[in-house]
Amino acid sequence: MSVLLQELLRHCDRTLSTARFKDYCPNGLQVEGRPRVARLAAAVTANQSVLDAAVEWGADALIVHHGYFWRGEDQQIVGMKRRRLATLLSAEMSLLAYHLPLDAHPVLGNNAQWGQRMGFEGSEPLDADDPAAVGNVGRLSSAMPLQDVASRIESLTGREPMIIGDLSESVERVAWCTGAAQGYIEKAAAAGAQLYISGEISEPTVHAARELGIAYIAAGHHATERYGVQALAGSLAETFELQWTFIDCDNPV
Incomplete structure (x- = not known):
């Protein structure tokens, strides 16, 4: 056809x-x-x-x-x-x-598809005040060590992610935004996330994660999208x- x-x-x-x-x-x-x-x-x-x-x-x-x-x-x-x-x-x-329309779609979008593949539950917008914003907040079905989340990402993407945080730390509430969205880490912390995942990382992201008290994983721009x-x-x-x-x-x- x-x-x-x-x-x-x-x-x-x-x-x-x-x-x-x-x-x-x-x-x-x-x-x-x-x-x-x-x-x-x-x-x-x-x-x-x-x-x-x-x-x-x-x-x-x-x-x-x-x-x-x-x-x-x-x-x-x-x-x-x-x-x-x-x-x-x-x-x-x-x-x-x-x-951006493909980042934001609630079913077909990059963030929706990433959350589905990672097994995140209860997805909500990272920025509820902006109807065109991208990024989500959800949770794991049960708390697990940061290392286990990173291992799940590596199995999904076929690449080793970059991790900022204590690998033994237990996390449950997660925020994520695929691609070059490392700048949303403060929104993630404000939303009460224990872990923020994006595609890319930049030099300030490391300091922000440490000072905000939030774990961070860079899973790859291409890999997450x-x-x-x-x-x-x-x-x-x-x-x-x-x-x-x-x-x-x-x-x-």
């Missing part, structure tokens, strides 16, 4: 409520390809290796979390950007990208009877 590209886009906009978000990049169609989509590829980031793999697979469209045209980037179409766009245009392959785009692509494939595949690209960050 196949679907009109515009129908696919309308469905994504409705599903992800894209109009609610003021984002750092355009959400939705970033590069237009063929008017119909039968084969949909999904990936975290639209880098060159992903584009090449999607073309080789015969994708009509590629849907990602990290696309192009970020606020403040150089507007010239040269070098790496030219090569990427040339690949899309020569293959007539559309590029769809959903950033593999699941939302897979859930979205799978849902689209089921709705419109499409063929789909996930293209993973190793990234240690």
